[in-house]
Amino acid sequence: MARSNYFQNYEASGEQRLLESLVIEAISIYGQEAYFLPRTVVNSDQLFSEDTVSQFAGAYPLEMYIKDVEGFAGEGDFLTRFGLEIRDQVTLSMARRRFEEEVTEWDTSITRPREGDLIYLPWIKGSLPNAKGALFEIKFVEHDTPFYQLGNLYMYDISCERFEYSDERLDTGLATIDNIEVDESQSYALTAANLSTEAGAIIALENGEYLINDNYSKRLVDKDDDSDFFQGGASGFIDFSEVNPFSENLF
Numbered sequence: 001m002a003r004s005n006y007f008q009n010y011e012a013s014g015e016q017r018l019l020e021s022l023v024i025e026a027i028s029i030y031g032q033e034a035y036f037l038p039r040t041v042v043n044s045d046q047l048f049s050e051d052t053v054s055q056f057a058g059a060y061p062l063e064m065y066i067k068d069v070e071g072f073a074g075e076g077d078f079l080t081r082f083g084l085e086i087r088d089q090v091t092l093s094m095a096r097r098r099f100e101e102e103v104t105e106w107d108t109s110i111t112r113p114r115e116g117d118l119i120y121l122p123w124i125k126g127s128l129p130n131a132k133g134a135l136f137e138i139k140f141v142e143h144d145t146p147f148y149q150l151g152n153l154y155m156y157d158i159s160c161e162r163f164e165y166s167d168e169r170l171d172t173g174l175a176t177i178d179n180i181e182v183d184e185s186q187s188y189a190l191t192a193a194n195l196s197t198e199a200g201a202i203i204a205l206e207n208g209e210y211l212i213n214d215n216y217s218k219r220l221v222d223k224d225d226d227s228d229f230f231q232g233g234a235s236g237f238i239d240f241s242e243v244n245p246f247s248e249n250l251f
Contacts, residue, residue: 010151023154024095031065034092037105037118037135037172042107056118059172060103064119065093065155088135088162092119093155095120113141119160120177133176136160 036059041091043053072088094113103110122133142157169183 012150016080016150019150020095020097020152021155024098025096026094027065027155028063031063031093032121032123032197034062034064035112035120035122035172035177036062036099037177038103038107038121039107039114039116039118042169042219053167053169054116055169055171056177057169058107058172059120059174059177060106062094062102064158067091067093087135089139090160092160094158096153098154110117112143113138113158115139115141118163119158125232135163135165135177135180137163165169166249167218 004060037056038058038060039051040055040057041053042055044051055248072090074089090138099113117138119136120133121136124134125132137160138158140159140163142159144153145157165180168181168201172178200251
């Protein structure tokens with residue numbers, strides 16, 4: 001049986017526009033402030049299809065609705081053999097039209113949120129002491145939920161996980177975001193330890209290596225390095241001499 005010609009459920013542009021406006025209004029009322037950070041691949045590895053160096057050169061303000069009302073999903077905080085890991089996950093809803101107005105209009109190459117891009121939530125506690133805000137990496141973008149209401153799509157559901165910083169370049173223009181690079185980047189700390197001229201130029205040798213300041217400390221590179229603390233505490237009761245290399249209590 002052919003469908004009725006009197007009910008144009010999937011071609012009613014006026015109704016679709018109304019529903020889209022209601023979605024945007026609901027997210028603006030019940031959502032939270034966020035920033036979208038598109039990833040720029042600086043050095044792509046064609047063999048492994050991955051980027052060894054990434055840059056985030058922009059931050060676009062957008063309102064997003066948090067679907068996880070009872071808290072972060074995922075495995076949460078737990079201890080591993082490598083230390084404390086934070087694997088918080090969150091699902092965010094974003095209006096398609098708002099993304100096009102705030103992002104695509106300024107950069108036509110970005111037509112939708114992409115896996116690998118970042119979301120900055122300024123209203124939650126950061127990973128560093130006294131830090132405000134946290135970065136989440138987009139893992140998956142669901143583009144057809146809700147499924148074609150009145151024949152159109154109105155939002156994205158974005159699955160994100162807490163971002164683990166790994167010397168990416170943050171040049172967004174927002175100090176709260178860019179300071180994450182200053183606080184956590186080992187490359188930034190190494191640059192501060194290099195010997196430089198009065199004009200600020202780093203002194204390099206002919207072989208490309210750099211001179212290091214006399215007051216250089218490895219804590220400038222890794223602020224979480226506790227090797228000196230453990231070595232000093234263990235020196236009183238652990239013997240790693242040639243006589244007892246495994247520090248066994250033989251007597």
